[in-house]
Amino acid sequence: DGGITQSPKYLFRKEGQNVTLSCEQNLNHDAMYWYRQDPGQGLRLIYYSQIVNDFQKGDIAEGYSVSREKKESFPLTVTSAQKNPTAFYLCASRTGLGATVEAFFGQGTRLTVV
């Protein structure tokens, strides 16, 4: 089945540590996104990538980094510079931009700083 796989589902991090969240898709989509979700704030865009080896900062990129070495993969690193990393993180990919445009989401990773 085609879809987006995020791992792990739950992640605990000590303060000062970097952690990497995995996102893999087999939908053959060019565009991929990372969002952060906090209660009552909807989804906020962290980074997005239109094609391999290219990505752009979203609205809240500080303290995060990404790479896009393969079309299928778009990992997100939460660095120690992110002051409040505890949140639910969602990865998405997108079809084309015409009438068929749609974003597909993974099941999310819940990151907790302990």
Next chain:
Amino acid sequence: AQSVTQLDSHVSVSEGTPVLLRCNYSSSYSPSLFWYVQHPNKGLQLLLKYTSAATLVKGINGFEAEFKKSETSFHLTKPSAHMSDAAEYFCVVRITDSWGKFQFGAGTQVVVTP
């Protein structure tokens, strides 16, 4: 700039009664609009979308939405709520740029009582 505003942060309905979730949008262009549903600790699932075709859009699970340009609204309705409809709902607009970004509303939490 495109944006969406969800007018209710929480909606409580009785099982079997109609559901109305309100969304207003702001866009200089003909927008692409979406409704997504999220169950606890899960990813987002597309309910329906409007991409400049029919203004009354039917989605999954008995939901539908009507695009009203004169009112800049895209309200989501369902004639009869089911217990499984308890979830968070997001109204989303696709930002008209070359990157295909999406702007999310803050979400509406739906509670269904027996």
